[in-house]
Amino acid sequence: MNAEKVKTSLLVIGGGPGGYNAAFRAADLGLEVTLVDKEKTPGGTCLLQGCIPTKALLHAAKIIADAKEAKDIGIECTHITVDTTKINAWKDSVVTKLKTGLEFLTKKKKVRFIQGHARLISPQAAIIQTENGQEEISFEKAILATGSQPTTLPFVPSSKNFLNSTSALDISTIPKRLLIVGGGYIGLEFACIYSELGSQVTVVEMLPELLGGIDKDFISILKRRLNKRLEAIKLNTKVVKFDENRNSITAHFQDKDGLDSQAEFGKVLIAIGRKPNLADLGIENTKIKTTPEGFVTVAPNRQTAEPTIFAIGDITGQPMLAHKAYHEGFVAAEAANGKDTVFEPKVIPSVVYTDPEIVWCGLTEKEAQEQNVKVDIAKFPWLASGRAATLNRTDGLTKLIIDKKTQKILGVGIVGVDAGELVAECVLAIEKGLTAQELGKIIHPHPTLSETIMEAALNLS
Numbered sequence: 001m002n003a004e005k006v007k008t009s010l011l012v013i014g015g016g017p018g019g020y021n022a023a024f025r026a027a028d029l030g031l032e033v034t035l036v037d038k039e040k041t042p043g044g045t046c047l048l049q050g051c052i053p054t055k056a057l058l059h060a061a062k063i064i065a066d067a068k069e070a071k072d073i074g075i076e077c078t079h080i081t082v083d084t085t086k087i088n089a090w091k092d093s094v095v096t097k098l099k100t101g102l103e104f105l106t107k108k109k110k111v112r113f114i115q116g117h118a119r120l121i122s123p124q125a126a127i128i129q130t131e132n133g134q135e136e137i138s139f140e141k142a143i144l145a146t147g148s149q150p151t152t153l154p155f156v157p158s159s160k161n162f163l164n165s166t167s168a169l170d171i172s173t174i175p176k177r178l179l180i181v182g183g184g185y186i187g188l189e190f191a192c193i194y195s196e197l198g199s200q201v202t203v204v205e206m207l208p209e210l211l212g213g214i215d216k217d218f219i220s221i222l223k224r225r226l227n228k229r230l231e232a233i234k235l236n237t238k239v240v241k242f243d244e245n246r247n248s249i250t251a252h253f254q255d256k257d258g259l260d261s262q263a264e265f266g267k268v269l270i271a272i273g274r275k276p277n278l279a280d281l282g283i284e285n286t287k288i289k290t291t292p293e294g295f296v297t298v299a300p301n302r303q304t305a306e307p308t309i310f311a312i313g314d315i316t317g318q319p320m321l322a323h324k325a326y327h328e329g330f331v332a333a334e335a336a337n338g339k340d341t342v343f344e345p346k347v348i349p350s351v352v353y354t355d356p357e358i359v360w361c362g363l364t365e366k367e368a369q370e371q372n373v374k375v376d377i378a379k380f381p382w383l384a385s386g387r388a389a390t391l392n393r394t395d396g397l398t399k400l401i402i403d404k405k406t407q408k409i410l411g412v413g414i415v416g417v418d419a420g421e422l423v424a425e426c427v428l429a430i431e432k433g434l435t436a437q438e439l440g441k442i443i444h445p446h447p448t449l450s451e452t453i454m455e456a457a458l459n460l461s
Helices: 017-028 044-048 051-073 084-108 185-196 216-229 322-336 365-370 386-390 423-431 436-440 451-460
Strands: 004-013 033-037 112-115 117-122 125-130 133-144 148-150 177-181 200-204 232-234 237-244 249-255 260-265 267-270 274-276 309-311 350-352 357-362 375-381 397-403 409-416
Touching: 004 017, 017 033, 017 044, 017 084, 017 322, 044 051, 044 084, 051 084, 051 185, 112 125, 117 133, 133 322, 177 185, 177 260, 185 200, 185 216, 185 267, 185 350, 200 237, 216 232, 216 357, 216 397, 216 409, 249 267, 309 322, 357 423, 365 375, 365 397, 365 409, 375 451, 386 451, 397 436, 397 451, 409 423, 409 451, 436 451
Parallel strands: 004 033, 004 133, 033 112, 133 309, 177 200, 177 267, 200 232
Antiparallel strands: 117 125, 125 133, 148 274, 237 249, 249 260, 350 357, 357 409, 375 397, 397 409
């Protein structure tokens, strides 16, 4: 069957935050744009199976936690009932509202959207497989934004009792005991969700610490709270085998000393990371190059080794974050339109949406030590924050990493409730080259958690 042949100025493959932002920006610049994604609407993993539904569930979990802890300030919330069917429906409604908004923008900007799988057949053509057949599309430029997918373990059986970050979003059934394999941000966010929904959660991590790479003083604050909420945290431990029984799963563990143990669980969530979606994309039909880790190599303007093709987002490497892809999409769209532009942020913020949240941007204290960078460390514990006290959440810390010679801020880390809402100011301070003294002189409203940033800066003066 011959494929229908069409043309477009710009083909964007992948409808996540990077892809749809690239498509929208290119359309604003006057290009004829075709956007292809396997889903029925733009949004990608972030909106449909990742950031948005996960944060909706985390919000529900926090409401439960707050209700339980209200007794500390004289409010008894007895007999808390959790209707997972309604929570699921509310979570899905949030996604639907945002999908509807993206559909509206797609039509408004006159971006042609095709649901299907696109595969490159040359540097300027692709075959799109849809439910109605094939379409061959030729393009002047293309942007690859196909994202990533969960990584699994080779010995994990195909079973509904083994979850990943996508299937775990369906909370119709809450297991009595849940094992989460992986102590990174995905695993710990789901640990917060399922523990408040009623599961006895065990987290197993093969590395010596949770959230590898984050400064230990932040991890220690998070662990104190997790230790009260989770059944167990097993560090320096790996899973070597699973036995699926009629009503349970037996997980076999091995610690750093080679000692074996086992435990029974209702379900297992595998959260050991993500890998780029490059399979069957047809990059072998182009000059596109990849790194040993499997990521697409790109220039500062996001152009690949194939001049007509650009790449953005998770397929281009760490950090694999939606907001990084979003801004890369903006750059790639302008570069594809012939503009002289590059993606060169000084820092990219990261947020772990656990309770408490952990955020950081720029250099960490650990990285400064490893790189032998001479720095001053300024800290402000939230025990001294008036706003944290009124929230009954003084389990927080704000820390600035400051160049010892220039006094410019090189990095910021924060752990505490709603820390994610504070990090943008820190990114701006680093991007604009502020010193700690300059940041300390900026008036912050009182009482707010944002004051902890100012106070940390003043602590250095």
